[in-house]
Amino acid sequence: MSQTTQTPPAAPAETSNRVTLGWSNRLLARPEVGALVAAVVIFVFFLAVAPAFRSPGSLFTVLYQSSTIGIVAVAVGMLMIGGEFDLSAGVIVTTAGLVNAMFCYQLGINLWVGALLSLAFSLALGFLNGYLVVRTGIPSFLITLGTFFVLQGANLGVTKLVTGSVSTPNINQMAGYSSLDAVFASSFRVGTVTVEVTVLWWLLFVVLSAWILQRTKVGNWIYASGGNADSARAVGVPVRKVKIGLFMTVAFLGWFVGMHTLYKFDTLQAGNGIGNEFLYIIAAVVGGTLLTGGFGNALGVAIGAFIFGMTSLGIVYAGWDPNWFRAFLGVMLLLAVMVNLYVKKLSTARKVG
Amino acid sequence: MTDTLAGHADPHLQSGEPLVEMRNVGKTYGAIRALKGINLTVRAGEVTCVLGDNGAGKSTLIKIISGLHPHNEGSVKVDGKEVSFSSPRESLDHGIATVYQDLAVVPLMEVWRNFFLGSELVSGRGPFGSLKVKDMKRIADEELRKMGVTVKDINQPIGTLSGGQRQCVAIARAVYFGARVLILDEPTAALGVKQSGVVLKYTAAARDAGLGVVFITHNPHHAYLVGNHFVILKLGQAVLDKKRSEVALDELTRQMAGGDELTELSHELQQS
Incomplete structure (x- = not known):
């Protein structure tokens, strides 16, 4: 990165030695630049190799796919800026849906009651994670690894206890279903493309x-809390x-996506969501x-999150074996970490002149 | 620069009134005793200098006043009311601002965000009120210029500034927000002669504006230039507590250099 656009003060008599940084410096100090370049490259790449990728309809499918990860990633990104991790974010999504579905089905009450109860329960889980982290000073990686395993086991255990199987019964005939479905899982048509409501929420x-x-x-x-808590x-x-x-x-956003998953598919598998916590973290880091x-x-x-959506579907559109997706994601993560390190060094280096 | 201080100082300050009174204050961290039996009064319009070697308890003393750690013996009164601060916020709300030795800045954040951190200007109520970004940038820039620091770009991360510049930001911030009491923890330790001079002028200006100043240092020369009252700490206890009229620079220097121990040491060395 050159500093040719910088204009050093010509005369020492000048009262201000303020300089305007070159656009390259300013641009590189922004965290999202590396990701933007990568997104454009990947987009052009799939446009070239996958003809099915080129239709506007598939763009919105990609956006929908991105939104299902992207919504929770919004919060996970903020949490990571705040200096903490949450490995339980993936299973909280499933927990939220399960609480809603089973509570309402077993008691035969309006789904809205269950949705609100599930919200309160999810927020309590989030509070517990946070409280344990700030109270004990144990790294959040360990605390949330613990809650991740507890929830993963409880999701399966409780579901099996209540329903006798590892999935929840279908809830689409219950009171409150249509309004909840409209909020969390509806879609509408604009011209030739279908827009999922989660894209707008995202x-x-x-x-x-x-x-x-x-x-x-x-x-x-x-x-500040993430940069230097003391x-x-x-x-x-x-x-x-x-x-x-x-x-x-x-x-909260985990609950939101949990509601989406439940009302989109009307039934939930209790083992869902495991591994998604890493997708959120990858989206944030990339x-x-x-x-x-x-x-x-x-x-x-x-x-x-958009890069995640593009690659996960682009590989399918290109007709390749989707098993390669995770390998690709791993490469993206490594590249992103290296670009981040480089950008951070550039943006915090002493600016001489 | 005095105009800033005069502008932000609490107009109701009466010179000489006690702002912070510590009586028999002690602090233990588990089995470790950091402070014992400290009596210290910070008066409006006076500079109280706290001197001491490394590990003498200077930092612990200011951490009690600034709210980072509560004391666990004795009493601390602010404006005549007994307090035990559980967070720096409470201390700030009493008009007590501190320049910490480690400066308490967040390296990756912009200069102006650091300047206003914890005391942001917002329009609208509640935690999600909109930041007055333009005002904050302008004020931060103005206040820094008054200290003779011109940063190249008020938007640059504070980690890109030199140590002395960062020190000035920390001091400018404390001066701007500290309406009643200003605590400076070794403000000249990392500075050159010229910047030390700027800091000492600021200290004197704060005193003249009616603020109570606590000046922590291990440099008796700097202390004697501005101080009204001197306390020397050793191993968590006060070994000297005198007004300016009762003590000479020689005595401060001798006490800081080791005092009686030094005399003893010189005897020992001569004998062997």
Whole structure:
């Protein structure tokens, strides 16, 4: 990266030695740039090799696929900027759906009651994750690894106890189904393409997250809590509350996707969701979020999720063996981590001149 | 630069009134005793200097006043009311601002965000009110210029500034937000002669604006330039506690250099 566009002050008499940084410096200081370049490359690549990828309809299928990961990734990205991990995010999605489905089916009550109960339960799980992390000081990786296994086992165990099998009964004849379906799992047609409502929800959550991170004091506190928690606390940032809030945000968006999955398929497999926690983390990291916290943004995480959607479907559209998808994702992750490291070094290097 | 201080200082401060009173304060971390029997009064319009070697308890003392760790013996009164701060926020809300030795900045965040961290300007209520980004950038820039620091770009991460510049940001921030008491933890330790001079001028200006200043250092020369009251700590206890009129620079320097121990040591060395 050259600094040719910088103009050093010509005369020492000048009162200000302020310089305008070159566009290349400014651009590279942004976390999402690496992901954006990668997204464009992958997009062009699949346009070239997969004819089925070229229709507008498949673009919206890709967007839908991206949104199912992207919604939770919004929260996981914010949590990672805040310096913590959540490995239980994948199974919380399933837990939320299971609580709703089984509670309502067994008691025969309106699905809305179950949905709200499930929301409260998910938020309580998020609170528990956060509380244990800030209270004990044990790394969130370990705490949430614990809750991940507890929930994974409980999902299967409780479902089997209640229903006798590992899936929930079909709920599409129950009271409240149609309105919940409309909120969480409907789709509509625009011209020739089908737009899933989750795509709109995803966009809304990305915009909200971007707003919170860049333009509110809570966003400032999230960056500070992840960047240097001790310093943040010393200047009066309520670091513990911020972190608990972030874990609860992950649980909230996990609940949201859990509702989508339930009302999309009307029945849930209790073993679902395992492994998705890594997809959320990959989306965040590919999008430029620093694993150690304090750096990243909402747009980058969204692009990360979009890359996930493109590759998972692009491989299918190209007619290749979909088993290669995970290998591809692994390569993307490695590249992203290296690009992030490089970009971070550039953007924080002393600017001489 | 005095205009900033005068502008932000609490106008109700009466010179000489006690702002922070510590009586017989002690602090233990588990089995380790960090402080014992400390009496310290911070008065408006005075600089109280706390001197001591590494590990003497200076940092623990300020952590109690700034709310990072609560004390567990004795009493701390702020404005005559007994307090035990459980977080730095409470201390800040009493108008007590601190410049920490490690500066308490977040390296990856922009200079202006660091400046306002924890005390952001927002329009609208609640935690999700919109930040007044333009105002914050302008104020941060102005306040830094008053300290003679011109950063190239107020949007650059603070980690890209030099140590001295970061120190100035930390001090400018404390001066801007500390309306009543300003605590400086070794503010000149990492600075050159010229920047140390700027910091000392600021300290004096804060005193003249009526603030109570706690100046922590292990440099008696710097302390004597601005101090009204001197406390020397050794192994968590006060070994000297005198007003400026009662103590000379020589005595401070001698005490800091080891005092009686030094005399003893010189005897020992001569004998052998």
